[in-house]
Amino acid sequence: MTQALRDGLRLMRAFATHPRQVGAVLPTSRTAVRTMLDLADLPSAALVVELGAGTGVATREILARLGPDARLVAVEIDPQLARGLAERLPDPRLQVVCDSAEDLGTHLGGERADVLVSMLPFTSLDAGLRRRLLDELPRALRPGGTALVIQYSPLVLGELRRRFGEVRTRLTPWNVPPAFLFACTRPGG
Ligand SMILES: C[S@@+](CC[C@H](N)C(=O)[O-])C[C@H]1O[C@@H](n2cnc3c(N)ncnc32)[C@H](O)[C@@H]1O
Numbered sequence: 001m002t003q004a005l006r007d008g009l010r011l012m013r014a015f016a017t018h019p020r021q022v023g024a025v026l027p028t029s030r031t032a033v034r035t036m037l038d039l040a041d042l043p044s045a046a047l048v049v050e051l052g053a054g055t056g057v058a059t060r061e062i063l064a065r066l067g068p069d070a071r072l073v074a075v076e077i078d079p080q081l082a083r084g085l086a087e088r089l090p091d092p093r094l095q096v097v098c099d100s101a102e103d104l105g106t107h108l109g110g111e112r113a114d115v116l117v118s119m120l121p122f123t124s125l126d127a128g129l130r131r132r133l134l135d136e137l138p139r140a141l142r143p144g145g146t147a148l149v150i151q152y153s154p155l156v157l158g159e160l161r162r163r164f165g166e167v168r169t170r171l172t173p174w175n176v177p178p179a180f181l182f183a184c185t186r187p188g189g
Contacts, residue, residue, distance in 0.1 A: 004027070007027045007056070007057060008026060008027055010055050010080075010081065010084060011024065011025065011026065011027050011054060011055050014078050014080065019124075020124045020125060021077065021078070021124075022054075022078070022121065023120075023121020023123070023124040024121060026176055027055050028057050028058065028175060029174055029175045029176070030057060030061065031174035032172045032175035032179045032181070033057055033058045033150075034061060035172045035181060036058075036117070036148050036170075036172075037058070037061055037065060037117070037148065039168065040115045041114075041146075042065040042066060042115060043066070043067060045066065045070055045114035045115045046069070046071070046114055047070070047114055048062055048066065048071070048116070048117065049073045049074075049075070049104065049108070049113040049115075049117070050062060050072060050073070050074040050075065050117045050118075050119065051075050051101040051104070051117070051118045051133075052076065052077075052101065052118065052119040052121070053075065053081070053082075053096070053119065054076065055084070055085075056074075056088060056089055058119055059072070059074050059085060059089060060089065063093065063094060070093060071094075071095065072094050072095070073097060073107065073113075074094060074095070074096050074097065075097045075101045076097075077101070079098050082096050082097075082098035083098075101118075101120060101133055102136060104136050105139065105140070112140060112141055112142035113142065113145060114141075114142060114145050114146075115145060116140055116141055116145065116148070117147075118137065118147065118148065119150060120133055121151075122134065122149075122151060122156045123152070131159075134156070134159050134163060135163070137149075137163065137164075137184070138163050138184075138186050141186040142186070142189075143186055143187065143189045144185070144186060144188060144189010145185075146184065146185055146186075147160075147184040147186070148181070148183055148184075149181070149184065150179050150180070150182075151179065151180045152178075153180065154180050156182075157169065157180075160182055160184050164185060164186060165185055166184070166185040166187075167182055167184045168183040168184075169181070169182055
């Protein structure tokens with residue numbers, strides 16, 4: 001069985017258990033992930049944080065772009081998906097955290113990310129949780145850092161604009177469904 005098929009089955013199982021939390025039946029395409037990651041300077045980053053790492057489609061590509069001394073903290077709330085990530089990606093630069101991204105601050109212990117990558121399904125989450133998660137994004141970034149957000153609708157754009165100085169937008173058709181990519185810069189860099 002191919003990697004893509006295995007990832008698809010993993011995500012479908014998670015979706016069947018927690019549809020709103022997972023928010024997608026199919027994994028994000030590698031092309032969409034690559035287009036999104038091209039919007040930030042990953043090779044120069046010392047600390048990258050990924051939220052909602054799922055099957056690890058973006059995790060693998062982030063690790064491929066990171067320098068040898070950089071770190072990636074990947075947060076995933078689903079214990080089975082988190083366990084799968086840690087088992088399949090034994091990279092000393094990767095720390096998998098199984099928790100809600102709402103509690104990211106506790107795991108970063110005062111550190112701030114240079115780049116944050118969000119795979120979270122904001123539009124299928126309830127409004128209170130969505131607001132708390134969105135509030136975490138600028139908090140977890142260093143001034144001048146970039147938050148990359150992938151979504152299947154543009155609904156969250158206004159919320160991102162309220163929290164960041166600058167938001168660049170791209171649409172990639174190379175995903176099912178087509179995906180909106182947002183690159184948000186925290187002011188003050
Ligand atoms: C759309 S899926 C992303 C999957 C990934 N793009 C992939 O292709 O494997 C969203 C992921 O966010 C995770 N998630 C949802 N709410 C979360 C939260 N509060 N904290 C951390 N992860 C969360 C889900 O468990 C799921 O794995």
